[in-house]
Amino acid sequence: MPAEQQNPDGSLAHLLTLQDMPLATAERLFSLADFYAAGNRARRLRGKLLVNIFFESSTRTRTAFEAASKQLGADVVNLDQIRMAGATKSESLEDTVRTVSAMGAAGIVLRHGEDGAAHKAAAVAPAGVVIINGGDGCNSHPTQGLTDAYTMRQHFGKDLSKLSVAIVGDVLHSRVARSNLHILRLLGVDDIRLAGPEQLCPSALAQQLGATVNHNIDDALAGVDVVMMLRIQRERIQALNRNVDMSEAEYLAQYGLTEARAAALKPSAVVMHPGPINRGVEIADSVADSKRSLILQQVHYGMAIRMAVLTDLIADE
Amino acid sequence: MPAEQQNPDGSLAHLLTLQDMPLATAERLFSLADFYAAGNRARRLRGKLLVNIFFESSTRTRTAFEAASKQLGADVVNLDQIRMAGATKSESLEDTVRTVSAMGAAGIVLRHGEDGAAHKAAAVAPAGVVIINGGDGCNSHPTQGLTDAYTMRQHFGKDLSKLSVAIVGDVLHSRVARSNLHILRLLGVDDIRLAGPEQLCPSALAQQLGATVNHNIDDALAGVDVVMMLRIQRERIQALNRNVDMSEAEYLAQYGLTEARAAALKPSAVVMHPGPINRGVEIADSVADSKRSLILQQVHYGMAIRMAVLTDLIADE
């Protein structure tokens, strides 16, 4: 965990990454999330100004943060890609953060295409202005990682350590995969298997991340409790084979979660996906909508986690 | 009225269409609108999350719903076309509705280019999530129909049954025309005349809608109490004549509400338009701004109607 993320008293100054987060911090966030997941609401950010700065477009994450902030009573302003693009020459990320801070923002949720953007923002944010990483490049997406772990706890109970988890698809470009690895390790999960085509799920990366890797999906899924599918982008599929164009149907057949693969899972196994899902590409229609699927629960608990994070980092007292 | 629109106790589960709406339901909405039209405000949606999902762009309707929702104290989030377009491959309407519902939305206002989109959304919305149709394809625009009928009631009194109403222009592509026909029929208006060029106001359609049709505008306007002009799009004018390009001025002369035509109306007749108006195309400048014009009253009462609809469908107790 970067030094700037945590205050001397153990409270979070920013939320940039889940790497090396103390277990007590994660547990504190999960406890707060329990309050909101039970349907409670509290206007604990009343009068606080929150700004969502999204250099990359994102319907889902921006909407979730905006809704969570508003349900906590905050005053919320969105700056998004499109408005930024108005200037002939855009202001730097750092100048945007300084400017929004000078306007009185108590917190900034940042989505940016570059690895490390949230850390850069935290480095220039004045004291008292909280940076929350809403996804930076291929690096980190901490609220998604917390959401996914929290969803598993709600389903399987608080001890996740005995679970086997497969993370499948474009691991190479996935900040979600990295944040899940960090939080699952922290929560004691030993058996984490990365799976996907070698080009998108390189053995070297798996080694570096301390996980096992399997390029055969069926082998990877044998006996797992959780299958976490990652979103794959069309252009990545096309790049998989320089000579022969791979179709989306072929990708599904070789690397996706088909109905047959889902049927071969343990009866108690669940299917997760950070969304938005590509039906018929990385996941079959019927699997996304099956009883195994926790996809909508992830969205639901994602609100509780975001309200927990916002409360923990920004609410008074 | 589709079965899913109404709960067993007669309350509205969704607002998708005005077709076959019970008269008591319309009267209940008008009563609620009276409260807001009198200038009263009440934060009856405090703490409720409302999401405006606009697949088609619309300044006016989105702004009206957003303002109405905020004036009722709701927490409002907009998802619009532009943000949606960010994804390389867009999520389906149904998945977007499921996702936003899982985030805790109490209500979704949907604008979509396809006929029946709001019905599709209602079919997948979980219990307790209200869908309000903000316009779907050429099919239905229920809050505009209610607004227009309410504006007539404020002007002419509660009994509209003796009025003659002409709806003029591109009836073929107009959801506003259809919703007006439904509500005016419900309120007992017998004399509804559709008028416009045959290509945009086909006799077959008029028959199907149970209205008379007149391709000569001057004949259609003779003796009417209300002239409702529809917005015409430039590309529709160009398509009217495959060989000769029709100019906007020629369209106005042949099919528009000119100063001369307005002067020939009954002294008590009024002019309406759902907006935004094309000055000098379907309506002359001076007519839009004349004393006959109820165009800005429509905007004003549109707020009261939207607050009434939101209160009726979403407020507690």
Place this chain on the structure above:
Amino acid sequence: MPAEQQNPDGSLAHLLTLQDMPLATAERLFSLADFYAAGNRARRLRGKLLVNIFFESSTRTRTAFEAASKQLGADVVNLDQIRMAGATKSESLEDTVRTVSAMGAAGIVLRHGEDGAAHKAAAVAPAGVVIINGGDGCNSHPTQGLTDAYTMRQHFGKDLSKLSVAIVGDVLHSRVARSNLHILRLLGVDDIRLAGPEQLCPSALAQQLGATVNHNIDDALAGVDVVMMLRIQRERIQALNRNVDMSEAEYLAQYGLTEARAAALKPSAVVMHPGPINRGVEIADSVADSKRSLILQQVHYGMAIRMAVLTDLIADE
């Protein structure tokens, strides 16, 4: 000051320009700003509907107004360029103002590319609807002028009359320069020097504005207390020399605030810029971040000024 800006009792009906503003009005706004600059917040616009209409894109000004309005408890709706562009043929400014007013707006903040747009809006706004000019063409940007003067007062004390102020850069196209000239004159500042290349800072214009002009930057900066740098657009630099393309580095060397020029200033001199800054074009990186720089204070006090303006023009009693 245009007649429509001020009510018979001396209160502001609109804020369109700083030209000929009575000194007492400016002092009243500064007093109100003191309250907010001290960190106080008050929900004095609770239940009021404010609409930001931005025909030109602007991250900074729109965000500042939106945040200020929300911190005052208003219900805020944004209409921006992109949404407007949805219509095949856009509604006129006047019709948009009439429509938004009919929706119940208490105030409209307008940014528009044409000189005089805010005056046009005020001319059609019904009684009780306040127009605040958020920048019109090259004409006026009153809240920025108030912000800059207020920032100087916070730094130098209330009497600005003895200060020497240089305004440097593209004065020709700058509404900020014009509004600063108006407010500084009003506050008794005699020594205002305009500086920049003749094409962007014509002698005739300076004469018309009643200021001195200097095409040699170093001469203009000698002995000044305040250097106000204006944002320059790339296309303007290219147009400076029809035969030889001027690079941004060359512009900085000839007309920008370099480190050497900043070092030659009086020790007590300050540097200002309305933002967003073009680092390395009109201002050197190190100067923008130096202790002399009041750039972030301008952003900070800009919030207090906007809250003051909104309170003065829109709050009840």
